[in-house]
Amino acid sequence: MKKALIVAPSWIGDTIMAQPLFARLHAKHPGLQLDALAPRWVAPVLQRMAEITDIVDSPFGHGQLSLKARWRLGRELAARDYDAVYVLPNSLKSALVPFMAGIPLRVGFIGESRYGLINRRHTLDKAALPLMVERFAQLAEIPGASLPRPISYPTLRSTAAEQQNTLTQLGLERPSRIVAFCPGAEYGPAKRWPAAHFAELARKLAEQGCAIWLFGSPKDHAVAEEIAQLAPGLCRNLCGATSLGQAVDLLAMADLVVCNDSGLMHVAAALDRPLVTLYGSSSPGFTPPLSNQADVLSLKLECSPCFKRECPLGHLDCLNQLSPGTVFAACLTRIAPRTTR
Template structure:
């Protein structure tokens, strides 16, 4: 969803006065509410894999009266193209995907070599077919309301400050994308010794990793994993001086907040979905066995992340903050 904002920005550049609505899952709405390019976020109530043809038909019919000119369908699934079809939107654009003949009438053939990045594939849908992608691409930029941000900190018993490190300990995809909790703990202790507040940020699914890192840090880290909504997590990252993150959704959020960012890569690669920010520092050991793109290490050792030491990451933090201080 963060990468989709790049498409939204490009659409506004191409069509001044555009009114842009986005049909998306409920959990993404806190992100969409921070994108000034979006007029309205419309709830997509269907969970992954759910068919519910009748409900999709009724949702599409309810959107007919809005008179949309065009829809751009980003997912490649057959089901994702049903609601725009039922809504009778005249131009329905997207990549060929799963047997979508008829559902999409502006079906594009994807050249993966020409458009290696996901964000490039999104933005290319804003232009006419076979157009040359115009560079540079706009960068995502989530908005922040300072009053709401400070209210979030107060609610969580936190204080704003000049030296705050947010450590994002989770990664939805699997263990092979997660730096070990003991490394986060050791980094947290080093940062605390340098006078930083250290916050562990993540969803409820990251609670175990957050609790382990907090325990091993001996109180140096404040564990906030599972204690915030997504909206509040964005406020936490917006309050940070530096963010250290696995390759995860929060990594992309930090990039869209223009925060100095240390992005840790193990089994995955920045070659498809890199953080879209000039302030992102990508850290990888580039071992012969990585990237393997597996959820769990097929060799059983996870050396691509285990051997990435807290001191190496601390050194990258020093470089990132020095660049920030000197413009």
């Protein structure tokens, strides 16, 4: 196999967890050209992976069928003459374009009854492959074969030159000590630690000489602004002010990252940043931060994980009762406390 295509997931975190698969494909096929068909909002993390040669824009929104547009894209991909395609999402729609492109080998899980569309079909054994990163890596093997372990952790590139360029573009100066907060979670409010808790943690970390930078999408700007107002003068709200690529570079500079279970959590883990992650309605059992520098905090209440977007009981105890003091103590295990002279 000389030339292959990845149909990437639509989530940033999932795309990062696919990177060990890409590394395994290169190990099995030296000299491989590996391209990715990806939504434009996840393309920046693929651009920071050494294994990906080129990225083809996937213009389709969630749930959008657009058969004519898929056929046109399939014809464009046919001209690229791929030997194989690895379809990471399990949906029927995600397998249509590779089929229309006539790519000879089409690899993926059976998913939504994709017989014919996928011709090297894997059957998912959830007990044998409890982690998402394992499920993606399995696609490098023959169906039914056991998965070789251990699996390497995902890694993203951010060079000193890229970091300096991002600082210059945004008109920022690098503080001596940066703590990054990622207070959003695209999935819903049941994954978001309260703004008042983030603000109290900001005050405690500022006493340790840390500058607090807040990261996220434009959707997270309001909650980040609430944090900034509750901790006056201590936080820089960068939510919506950076591209994803710029956020990668700024997070790579952080001395510590504190975040909810989110795409940026996986970015920070892949950058090997010291990391404290806060879990509420979700579980680290499927998509944990893949890093030796990550601490996972979860109260493990009887009602969690419920995997709901909003707390079905109306109290959000799984996050409200996770105190700033507890999180601050975890932070101090990852950064040295300020010494007094």
